[in-house]
Amino acid sequence: MAVVIDGSATSLVFAHWTLHGDGRLTGGGTDVQLPPKEGQVLRLLLGSGGTLMTKDRLLELAWPRGEVAEESLTRCIYSLRKYLKADKVFIKTIYGRGYRFTCPVQVGSADARPVAHVCAACGQVNNV
Structure with missing residues (x-):
């Protein structure tokens, strides 16, 4: 099941990590501004609901203006x-x-906190 990402969602939460709407990644003692493409690809993967995102689809969505090598x-x-x-x-x-x-994703916002859950991939508890 895909995560619905709309304009009111400001963050995506998984395990102990949060990807904020501005592309900042926080959690595990880390607070880093992701480069734009990394932030966009991570957001696409988080929004996929655990389903396969093909290389072609990721390239099409993250690099919509022309040719880019798969190496990117x-x-x-x-x-x-x-x-x-x-x-x-x-x-x-x-x-x-x-x-x-591979980890469940919750949509968060400035005034709502997601429910705690255990990530099947890593066993970490999401209690953000």
Whole structure:
């Protein structure tokens, strides 16, 4: 089931991480402003509801203006894994096809907090 992301949602929460509407990633003692493409790709993966996001679809949505090498997406995923401090726990590679985000995602806003849950991929409790 995909996460519905609308204009009123300011953040996406998974495990102990929060991706804020402005592209800031916080959690685990980290507070970093993601580069624009990394923020966009992470938001797309978080919004996919755990379903496969094909490489072609990610490239089409994140780089809509023309040709871009698949290597750009690969570097972006590598960078996101480094920011998340989890090599392949949250972003699973489906070889030859694309990527799948493995942790449940909650939509948060400035005045609403998501319910706590346990991430099946990493076992961490989301009690943000």
